[in-house]
Amino acid sequence: MKKWIFSRYTVILLIVSVISLSAFKKSEDFELRKQIEIMLSIIKELKAIYVDEFGIADLMKKGMDAMLKSLDPYTVYYPETKIEDVRFMNSGKFGGIGILTKKVGVKFLVLDVLQGYSVHKSGVSAGDFITTVNGNSVANLTDEGFGELLQGSPGTTIELTVQKYSGEVVKLSPVREMVSIKSVPYYVFTADSVAYIKQTGFSETAAGEFETALKEMLAKKPKGIILDLRNNPGGLLIEAVKIVNFFVEQGVTVVSVRGKNATQSQLFKTEREPLVPKLPLVVLVNNGSASASEIIAGAIQDLDRGVIMGRKTFGKGLVQITRELPFNAILKLTSAKYYTPSDRCIQMLDYSHRNPDGSVGAVPDSLITKFKTKNGRTVYDGGGIAPDVVFGKAYEKTIVDNLLENDVLFNFASQYVVKNKAPQSPLSFKMSEKDFADFVEYATTCGYEYKTETTEMLLTLENRAKSDSVFQNAKADFEKLKQALKPNLKLELTKHKYEIIRSLEEEIVGRYFYFEGRLEYHVNNDLLIKKAAGLINNLNEYNAVFKVN
Numbered sequence: 175m176k177k178w179i180f181s182r183y184t185v186i187l188l189i190v191s192v193i194s195l196s197a198f199k200k201s202e203d204f205e206l207r208k209q210i211e212i213m214l215s216i217i218k219e220l221k222a223i224y225v226d227e228f229g230i231a232d233l234m235k236k237g238m239d240a241m242l243k244s245l246d247p248y249t250v251y252y253p254e255t256k257i258e259d260v261r262f263m264n265s266g267k268f269g270g271i272g273i274l275t276k277k278v279g280v281k282f283l284v285l286d287v288l289q290g291y292s293v294h295k296s297g298v299s300a301g302d303f304i305t306t307v308n309g310n311s312v313a314n315l316t317d318e319g320f321g322e323l324l325q326g327s328p329g330t331t332i333e334l335t336v337q338k339y340s341g342e343v344v345k346l347s348p349v350r351e352m353v354s355i356k357s358v359p360y361y362v363f364t365a366d367s368v369a370y371i372k373q374t375g376f377s378e379t380a381a382g383e384f385e386t387a388l389k390e391m392l393a394k395k396p397k398g399i400i401l402d403l404r405n406n407p408g409g410l411l412i413e414a415v416k417i418v419n420f421f422v423e424q425g426v427t428v429v430s431v432r433g434k435n436a437t438q439s440q441l442f443k444t445e446r447e448p449l450v451p452k453l454p455l456v457v458l459v460n461n462g463s464a465s466a467s468e469i470i471a472g473a474i475q476d477l478d479r480g481v482i483m484g485r486k487t488f489g490k491g492l493v494q495i496t497r498e499l500p501f502n503a504i505l506k507l508t509s510a511k512y513y514t515p516s517d518r519c520i521q522m523l524d525y526s527h528r529n530p531d532g533s534v535g536a537v538p539d540s541l542i543t544k545f546k547t548k549n550g551r552t553v554y555d556g557g558g559i560a561p562d563v564v565f566g567k568a569y570e571k572t573i574v575d576n577l578l579e580n581d582v583l584f585n586f587a588s589q590y591v592v593k594n595k596a597p598q599s600p601l602s603f604k605m606s607e608k609d610f611a612d613f614v615e616y617a618t619t620c621g622y623e624y625k626t627e628t629t630e631m632l633l634t635l636e637n638r639a640k641s642d643s644v645f646q647n648a649k650a651d652f653e654k655l656k657q658a659l660k661p662n663l664k665l666e667l668t669k670h671k672y673e674i675i676r677s678l679e680e681e682i683v684g685r686y687f688y689f690e691g692r693l694e695y696h697v698n699n700d701l702l703i704k705k706a707a708g709l710i711n712n713l714n715e716y717n718a719v720f721k722v723n
Contacts, residue, residue, distance in 0.1 A: 266377030280313035301588030358383040369396035376409025381416035398454030398710030408465025433510030455480030464488035472514035489522025489558035518555035
């Protein structure tokens with residue numbers, strides 16, 4: 175009898191649960207239909223009554239962008255006109271002319287030119303300005319709109335009016351081509367017989383490009399390998415897994431992906447024998463190393479296969495997939511989080527719990543958890559990959575960063591290359607004392623105002639204080655403090671002479687020898703690369719990194 179009663183109540187509970195779930199589902203569906211109906215009604219009323227004309231497609235695009243942005247920055251809607259952007263993310267290829275630009279005033283400044291494409295052959299250089307496209311002024315275009323004008327089907331011609339840095343105005347007709355951006359643009363031996371490979375992205379050819387470079391370097395018997403992932407924003411997850419496999423034995427977990435349901439969860443393991451199972455490996459990272467870069471760094475660190483060196487990574491532990499939408503549109507959405515072999519998620523920002531003002535905070539220290547590497551070393555989740563060997567302080571803004579942000583180094587380089595002949599090679603170029611003195615003169619007379627983080631904070635405080643009734647009483651004190659904290663620009667430039675010269679030389683070399691020349695200079699002058707090569711050449715020091723304290 176008791177058994178029957180228990181069974182009866184169990185059945186009743188199950189029926190109630192099913193009814194509750196069904197009601198919940200119906201409630202969710204009703205809420206969705208309700209909100210869509212309200213939105214359509216708003217658009218109908220706006221179209222009928224709103225005082226000014228507006229484009230329905232543009233209004234809806236802004237609404238969808240705002241909706242998705244409230245979730246996270248990686249969930250994005252691409253209309254049919256933006257399909258090329260999605261293809262480029264996956265393939266590293268797009269139809270265009272091969273230049274990088276940004277808007278300055280009513281013109282577009284050419285920041286860089288890819289060597290070998292028709293726009294390069296036509297004579298366009300970094301520092302030039304584009305004023306018209308196909309006979310139309312670019313004054314009212316955004317960076318996004320300008321980029322759309324330049325892109326198009328390979329083989330089509332585009333008309334440009336270019337104002338050279340020298341002042342000359344020329345009309346050019348470059349032909350659009352299939353522009354291909356390599357994931358592994360440069361690899362070379364350092365002076366002390368260490369193989370250096372620069373990885374800038376993770377398109378669908380990334381692992382293949384890496385394997386080609388790696389095999390070529392291995393044939394020359396390197397003492398070790400430096401993989402440079404600095405400022406690499408990521409890309410396709412599977413390409414990162416394949417690259418880890420070149421260093422790690424078969425059957426080992428590289429990364430696990432966990433989503434809302436089983437279809438969005440997956441375990442990725444190495445599938446082949448490694449090419450380099452034991453050779454010393456150093457992976458260089460910084461705050462610009464994100465996503466797929468962090469999958470590699472996290473796996474190499476957790477498996478104790480190599481040394482992670484540099485600065486803490488960005489902290490993007492979110493995975494995106496694409497879904498096709500009606501009318502050839504695409505939705506890229508965050509579907510899961512990824513976890514390193516030690517089972518840590520290194521996502522920095524918590525988009526699911528925003529602050530009242532809409533801002534996003536980092537994972538609090540109280541929730542950061544310890545994990546163990548293969549050898550038993552302690553590592554942490556909740557905020558990027560912390561390097562095994564830290565090089566420099568955690569990111570802090572320097573005068574060099576400020577000069578770069580304000581285009582002071584860029585503009586001086588544009589002026590320099592007009593007046594000076596090209597050196598014989600990237601490594602033969604050295605700035606003279608006179609060159610540096612010329613730069614100091616330029617920086618102090620071009621209208622550039624150097625603001626330290628302290629002066630920026632003071633300005634923020636002053637702006638807030640202006641809304642306070644007591645500001646007038648403190649106004650004179652603010653002025654005195656601003657004057658007292660005002661940096662001596664010449665003194666600061668001289669103090670950071672070495673870093674400025676190195677950055678200037680790299681910028682100028684890039685004008686003469688383009689991207690590969692800039693990389694060649696960088697490899698031979700970068701202090702972190704030298705430190706990594708030094709670690710590989712000192713096996714006692716290298717092996718000490720993996721010891722458990």
